[in-house]
Amino acid sequence: MDWLHIFALRFLAMFRRRKLETELDSELRAHIDALTGENIRRGMNEQEARFTARREFGGVEQAKESYRDQRGLPFFEALAQDLRYASRMLVKSPGFAAVTVLTLALGIGANTGLFSLVNSVLLGNLPVRNPQELVVIRYTDSRSQETEEDFSYPMYQAIREKNTVFANALTRSDVDFNASYGGQSERAVGEMVSGSYFETLGVQPFLGRLIGPEDDRTPGAHPVAVLSFGYWQRRFASDPSVVGRDVILNNNPIRVIGITPPRFYGTEMARNPDIRVPMMMATVFRPLPGVRAASLTPAPSFPEAGIRRASRWKAISRAPTKT
């Protein structure tokens, strides 16, 4: 506790510097005056007496300097001095200061932005129940030798229903909506999702319910949609009565059945869809090319998954592909 006490004393001394400095001054001056007086008493003249006194005392400035070092915290005092000096110099040359600040701001901004991206793409997990159990399925086209992530719908169905490896499978596709509100049209980022999408990811609704298998059975017969939390906030001012109402998408009335939770953005990094509709509505909304399948798995060993897939693949890819 001793050093803490001393530290506190020295810390506080930094804020009473003016007073302490005056005291030190008068203490040292008294000392030198006393020495001078003594020398005069011994018979020196005033000038000689003062000179001798100063010699006996040693360097006044050195004494003060080492007294100050003992009194405060030299490290912090030097730091404060440097900061004061730096700010004075910056004020003196504002052009240089502006360029410096701008350079630093851009540098820090760019790095922060890049890190946020790297953090969410490379380091972060999807905001779902068990992100470590999710895999993305790819296959290599035997003719072009290219690795594909896009599947036809029958391929997806085969993976989902006939496989022995994955617990469940989902698929999704990009779509753009033309949403009308009171006669005004605007673009909304959309996504078509399989009925297994939310249950596979383990996402719970924020409000209402989410699209389930029962919403994805008959082509064109499920005019329902869920809104993202952000879109719901932005477009509907978080009005809970939106759930159960219709919105007009591409001239079709579509019933809003629920809102996804705040931090859920889906499986695609940069897209963050506003509105999701069942995959079976692909007959009404033209999805953008490409359907992607991802699966939830109770961790099969991946080489095993690869082999089984390869042996089955030919049969599936020969099956008639109609979407």
Place this chain on the structure above:
Amino acid sequence: MAQTRGEVLQGTLDLIVLKTLEALGPLHGYGIAVRIQQVSADLLKLNQGTLYPALLRLEQRGWISSKWGVSDNNRKAKYYSLTRSGRKQLLAETESWERMAALMTRLLGGAEGA
């Protein structure tokens, strides 16, 4: 003799100051300096200015305390006096110094005897 005036050994200045204050009671910096010169009969070379950082250090440790007062010739002066923990410290330091001195004496005496 090669050297008649010794530099103040690191650490001994504390002991000297504490002892002086114990012997003479409250004293200002000049008084302490004069006393040290007298007792050491000018054998000790002390830059009197170095006394003040030492006094401050002792005060921070709580071994001495200071108070502004008026000196004999009616001037404002800062008086230093020994505290209770300073007294304890003086005892401890005296003891360790004596042990050290005895050791050195024995060592040097032994060397002479051999």
